[in-house]
Amino acid sequence: MYRIFIAEDDEVIALAVKKHLEGWDYEVKCAEKFSDIMHDFAKWNPQLVLMDIKLPVHNGYYWCSEIRKISKVPVIFLSSAFDNMNIVMAMNMGADDFIAKPFDLDVLVAKVQAMLRRTYDFRGQTSLLEHNGVILNLEETTLVYNSQKIELTKNEYKILQVLMGNKGKVVSRDSLMEKLWESDSYVDENTLSVNINRLRKKLAGIGLIDFILTKKGTGYRVL
Numbered sequence: 137m138y139r140i141f142i143a144e145d146d147e148v149i150a151l152a153v154k155k156h157l158e159g160w161d162y163e164v165k166c167a168e169k170f171s172d173i174m175h176d177f178a179k180w181n182p183q184l185v186l187m188d189i190k191l192p193v194h195n196g197y198y199w200c201s202e203i204r205k206i207s208k209v210p211v212i213f214l215s216s217a218f219d220n221m222n223i224v225m226a227m228n229m230g231a232d233d234f235i236a237k238p239f240d241l242d243v244l245v246a247k248v249q250a251m252l253r254r255t256y257d258f259r260g261q262t263s264l265l266e267h268n269g270v271i272l273n274l275e276e277t278t279l280v281y282n283s284q285k286i287e288l289t290k291n292e293y294k295i296l297q298v299l300m301g302n303k304g305k306v307v308s309r310d311s312l313m314e315k316l317w318e319s320d321s322y323v324d325e326n327t328l329s330v331n332i333n334r335l336r337k338k339l340a341g342i343g344l345i346d347f348i349l350t351k352k353g354t355g356y357r358v359l
């Protein structure tokens with residue numbers, strides 16, 4: 137079952153679209169925090185986004201460009217501002233389609249179905265892990281925080297995947313070394329410490345100070 141995320145501040149329109157899509161067996165979530173659309177997006181990890189242009193705090197163009205930093209998920213704009221300039225702007229920001237308001241709900245469903253079919257019939261789905269505004273893209277092995285994107289090495293990615301997948305819990309050094317063992321040559325405790333320290337420095341470069349905490353004698357966890 138595909139997950140669809142709706143970023144629409146008109147509650148009547150948002151709920152109508154949600155109800156209609158759910159009738160076609162889609163899982164649908166509407167944005168709740170318009171000041172931080174990326175939080176809802178990463179938490180829901182949808183396969184398709186329906187985005188209005190005129191939104192509180194930041195417009196849909198801004199949020200579409202933020203989504204494009206971490207995901208190739210299809211984005212369809214829904215807007216009454218359907219002049220050529222807005223349509224061109226939407227596509228330049230990374231949108232995949234544009235539907236003018238008012239629209240017929242059955243036409244919307246047909247476009248959603250076609251977009252999902254074209255996007256996912258021949259390739260896998262993008263997965264994300266999110267924790268306190270930090271978003272790890274499991275497909276591209278990249279991390280985004282406060283609109284800043286960094287590339288991760290294989291070991292850095294594996295470490296963050298384990299820690300963020302167990303957020304709130306302490307992960308033992310043995311568990312981390314076992315994860316690194318799966319994808320690389322043998323990793324001893326000193327090599328693990330070196331990888332952790334390098335990763336901490338890279339994260340500090342984008343403002344993530346003390347994101348990885350050491351539990352003395354036990355292991356690590358993310359803040």
